[in-house]
Amino acid sequence: AQSVTQPDIHITVSEGASLELRCNYSYGATPYLFWYVQSPGQGLQLLLKYFSGDTLVQGIKGFEAEFKRSQSSFNLRKPSVHWSDAAEYFCAVGVSDDKIIFGKGTRLHILP
């Protein structure tokens, strides 16, 4: 069955430090992969997406993600976080029948 795993429920980093949020998926075919961010009390906003081609994808707000087929991973990275990045981050996989499966989310806390 298709699934998305975000192994870290909470992550805390200091402002200015680098960030990596992990995401692993289970899907037989080449997946469509997404990262979304949800700020408190808000809807979700797409950070970036991957369908094919270059495995390093650039997104908004300085985020990037790398698709690694051999590891079934799509980790999100940012070289230097800002206090405004504190939010919940969701990895998602789109499957062939137009469904999207979301991970449970990783809540990012930023230390000043």
Added chain:
Amino acid sequence: DSGVTQTPKHLITATGQRVTLRCSPRSGDLSVYWYQQSLDQGLQFLIQYYNGEERAKGNILERFSAQQFPDLHSELNLSSLELGDSALYFCASSVDAITDTQYFGPGTRLTVL
């Protein structure tokens, strides 16, 4: 502001009741998606409509139904409500397919007492 509007913002009702949530997509978007977000289940895809037709179905209960009208707005109907239906319900819209960016509305928070 994503351009997707949802009404109402908050809804409080009792078990056994029926409610309707409304979503207006961004101008030009033909696809509407409904999601449920709860602490227990996380974010779950419920159903997708494209230009008035159901296109994809996720973990939607039989007590729930949706439709998309000719003006492309969509409604999610929840009936015989149970305590466990309390959640945040999001609508998202996109131009067409899953590969297009989905824009999320602010959500409707449903509380079932």
